[in-house]
Amino acid sequence: MMSPLVSPVLFHVGSIPIAEPVVITWGIMATLTAGGLALRRQLKLVPSSTQAAFELVVETVDSQIRDTMRVDPAPYRAFIGTLFVFIFVANWSSLIPGVTPPTARLETDAALALLVFLAVIWFGVKAGGVGGYLSTFATPSPLMIPLNFVESLTRTFSLLVRLFGNVMSGVFVVGLILSLAGLVAPIPLMALDLLTGAVQAYIFAVLAMVFIAGAVAEAAPESPSNERTPP
Amino acid sequence: MNWIAAVSIASAALAVAFGAIGPALGEGRAVAAAMDAIARQPEAANTISRTLFVGLAMIETMAIYCLVIALLLLFANPLLK
Numbered sequence: 336m337m338s339p340l341v342s343p344v345l346f347h348v349g350s351i352p353i354a355e356p357v358v359i360t361w362g363i364m365a366t367l368t369a370g371g372l373a374l375r376r377q378l379k380l381v382p383s384s385t386q387a388a389f390e391l392v393v394e395t396v397d398s399q400i401r402d403t404m405r406v407d408p409a410p411y412r413a414f415i416g417t418l419f420v421f422i423f424v425a426n427w428s429s430l431i432p433g434v435t436p437p438t439a440r441l442e443t444d445a446a447l448a449l450l451v452f453l454a455v456i457w458f459g460v461k462a463g464g465v466g467g468y469l470s471t472f473a474t475p476s477p478l479m480i481p482l483n484f485v486e487s488l489t490r491t492f493s494l495l496v497r498l499f500g501n502v503m504s505g506v507f508v509v510g511l512i513l514s515l516a517g518l519v520a521p522i523p524l525m526a527l528d529l530l531t532g533a534v535q536a537y538i539f540a541v542l543a544m545v546f547i548a549g550a551v552a553e554a555a556p557e558s559p560s561n562e563r564t565p566p
Numbered sequence: 567m568n569w570i571a572a573v574s575i576a577s578a579a580l581a582v583a584f585g586a587i588g589p590a591l592g593e594g595r596a597v598a599a600a601m602d603a604i605a606r607q608p609e610a611a612n613t614i615s616r617t618l619f620v621g622l623a624m625i626e627t628m629a630i631y632c633l634v635i636a637l638l639l640l641f642a643n644p645l646l647k
Contacts, residue, residue, distance in 0.1 A: 338641035402616070493627055500630030538623040541616070 356437035404548040419540040426532025439503040448495035463554025471553035578636035585632025
């Protein structure tokens with residue numbers, strides 16, 4: 336059986352091997368970008384039904400950010416929204432026959448978790464300056480510096496393992512059932528996979544929001560709008 | 567098959583089996599508590615279910631860690647190289 340930890344190499348560009356998840360990721364990125372551009376071209380004041388549906392998505396992302404972070408969603412909408420939409424589409428790309436979701440591979444998830452790690456630093460520094468962000472490691476007391484430092488690394492790692500484990504185990508189980516029981520048997524499990532995929536995309540986005548909100552609220556505590564509340 | 571492979575397979579199964587017990591009990595308690603809270607305060611259902619989902623994902627991660635360890639033992643075992 337194929338190991339779930341290695342990605343099959345499809346072809347080489349020069350001496351660089353191009354693996355399957357890279358191709359699928361670029362496909363998803365191209366689809367999302369082209370879809371977004373095409374949709375932007377026909378924006379109207381009185382929305383068509385497609386535009387209304389996508390406005391609903393943006394509204395939902397906004398309200399989730401507002402509920403979770405208790406701040407104005409505008410600075411975070413692009414990052415959190417893109418993260419959610421990309422992971423959601425990637426998880427559901429298993430609906431296309433022959434496509435393994437790129438999130439079922441360790442490397443894609445590592446890249447996404449790294450993005451969240453960097454975004455926490457970026458938004459933290461933007462809110463309170465370098466000193467303000469670094470001082471968040473010393474809250475509530477300087478004794479906590481090693482613990483806070485380790486926490487910022489381990490929570491990134493757990494973000495990565497959570498997404499990878501959930502999506503990969505779904506793909507893996509479907510493969511197992513398919514090889515044991517035949518063609519239609521894994522359909523209920525695939526439906527469960529779609530649910531897990533949606534929930535995991537949501538969880539990933541919410542956790543990114545919680546981490547960013549924590550860094551922002553601690554880096555700039557004097558601002559009253561940055562009151563930190565648990566999700 | 568040498569004994570390292572045999573022990574690896576057995577411990578992969580054990581890791582998943584025992585690693586699933588704790589998160590299963592924890593998730594059961596979390597869902598029960600959330601149901602209780604929603605029944606008492608239906609107007610807070612949105613907040614409660616959002617927190618519940620995040621919490622469940624956190625708990626579930628423990629079982630996923632065990633699964634990853636099991637897969638490492640089966641597919642990327644450093645002792646078998």
